[in-house]
Amino acid sequence: MRRSTPAAGTRLGERRGLGGLRALGALGALGACALLVASAAWAQPPGRGAALTHPMSAQQAAPVDLTGYWGSIITQDWLYRVVVNQRGNYVGIPINVHAREVADAWNRSTDEAAGKQCEAYGAPAILRLPEHLHISWLDPQTLQVQIDAGMQTRLLRFAPTPGQMHGPPSLQGISVAQWMPYQEGPGFVGAATRRGMRAHYGWLQVTTTDMQPGLLRKNGVPYSGETHMSENWAVNADPEGDRWLVVTTTLDDPTYLQVPYILEDIFQKQPDATQWDPSPCSLSH
Numbered sequence: 001m002r003r004s005t006p007a008a009g010t011r012l013g014e015r016r017g018l019g020g021l022r023a024l025g026a027l028g029a030l031g032a033c034a035l036l037v038a039s040a041a042w043a044q045p046p047g048r049g050a051a052l053t054h055p056m057s058a059q060q061a062a063p064v065d066l067t068g069y070w071g072s073i074i075t076q077d078w079l080y081r082v083v084v085n086q087r088g089n090y091v092g093i094p095i096n097v098h099a100r101e102v103a104d105a106w107n108r109s110t111d112e113a114a115g116k117q118c119e120a121y122g123a124p125a126i127l128r129l130p131e132h133l134h135i136s137w138l139d140p141q142t143l144q145v146q147i148d149a150g151m152q153t154r155l156l157r158f159a160p161t162p163g164q165m166h167g168p169p170s171l172q173g174i175s176v177a178q179w180m181p182y183q184e185g186p187g188f189v190g191a192a193t194r195r196g197m198r199a200h201y202g203w204l205q206v207t208t209t210d211m212q213p214g215l216l217r218k219n220g221v222p223y224s225g226e227t228h229m230s231e232n233w234a235v236n237a238d239p240e241g242d243r244w245l246v247v248t249t250t251l252d253d254p255t256y257l258q259v260p261y262i263l264e265d266i267f268q269k270q271p272d273a274t275q276w277d278p279s280p281c282s283l284s285h
Helices: 007-043 097-105 108-113 117-121 188-194
Strands: 068-073 132-139 142-147 152-157 174-181 202-209 228-237 243-252 261-270
Touching: 108 117
Parallel strands: 152 174
Antiparallel strands: 068 132, 068 261, 132 142, 142 152, 174 202, 202 228, 228 243, 243 261
16 A cells, blocks of 8 residues: 655655655655754763763753843833832733732832832742843752842752752742753744844743742732742844843732733843842832
């Protein structure tokens, strides 16, 4: 019984004859070999003759370098991210009726007097602020993200121990990370590519839980301790050679959000620490 072939292959055979189909088959075989070689190289740690089964650390396996200093580029929602809004301005956040009631009753002076300024600097909100990031490897399995706004630190763990998987709720929560292979598509990579940027060969997926309740904006918009946060961190380069870190975040909060809240934050690679400026948490600026 003759197998049917894809239409593309049939058209190629019609144009080029049997020789074209044989060439296509040869290219396919070469591609398969290249894929096997690439897979072996991915699994093999540095060092001549190293065993392929030896696991690499997250630092060794990194398909892209996130380390260094990055400055936020605020081209979207400037009025809500740079300017401190008054109560009642909740544009762009899909809050429910309960969240609106909480936000309408919120009082900035009361929170400031209670020392709650850093509630607006938790993991779900921290990357929205005007700021700089300093990303480094704390150890071979942990990326450290220091943020000068509010002097906060996030730890992205690739191989957390059982004791690190859960713990008491904290401002930045517990973040578990894994490298993902590059793929084109909607969202952070696709949008960057359409803007003329060249995506690197992988991206970082981060899931964060165990967070304290806090504020999505400095005007009382709340998020709850039930919030689940998923992030994709991708690095792209434009034709001029500038590097851009694009972080796409999805927030799921069954307490205060009607639907998932999706955000995109962009950072530009800085040549050094010149712009790094640690500042304490504030609800007024």
